[in-house]
Amino acid sequence: MNARERVLVERELVVRRYREGVALSRLAEEYGVTAGWLGRRFDEWGEVRRGLVAALLYRRAGARVFRGRAQRRTSEEVGEARAEFVGARESVEARYREGVSAAALAREFRVSATFVAERLVEWGVSRREQRERWEGPGVSPSGSDASPSGSGVSPSGSDASPSYGESVN
Structure with missing residues (x-):
């Protein structure tokens, strides 16, 4: 029995595994057929195929999935984040001197890296x-x-x- 015949014979198993989250490309690889051929069989069988976002959600743990742009913050929210950063000045200076990067501090406080760099200069902290x-x-x-x-x-x-x-010259 060749690879395509095997897929046709094991149709129910193939569809069940796909519904359980196994990627179509992985199934195709396991059965020794192309993803395009297997996709066309799914279409013939009336099996609803996952869209790109749904397919990405089935990826292994740790994969980064784009879930849309972050919502813009209001100027009040930005001001609060900046005030929190300035309020933690001693901690920020100490952590920066211990080796925490300006970019990491910016992410933690949800402020821009430029804002962090400007405050460090303003506070007289020598930049690495x-x-x-x-x-x-x-x-x-x-x-x-x-x-x-x-x-x-x-x-x-x-x-x-x-x-x-x-x-x-």
Whole structure:
């Protein structure tokens, strides 16, 4: 019996497993048929197929599912969040110095990262440098030459690009 015949013979099992949440693509893979072919069989059999959102909800735990945009907050709500952040100044400063990122603090207090950065500067807290995205010589986050020799050679080995306003010749 070939793969397609097996699906047709085990139709009830295939449909039951699909209704239990097994993805059509996974069923197709298990039976050795294409998802398109199996989808057409479901259509022929009158089986209602899940839409994209419903299919995403059946994914394994931990998958991020887009559930629409977050609702906009009123200016009062934003003001309250900012006031809460400023009210927790000592805790915020201590946690930032312990290594909690400005972005993490912004998420926690539901304020913008820019607001957090501005308050840290205003409060005289020294800002940490951005971490390098990759290891090795190259351009530092501030844009200055970070190669050990100061030669201006990029990681690819070619000469560094000219700065804004510099001539190429």
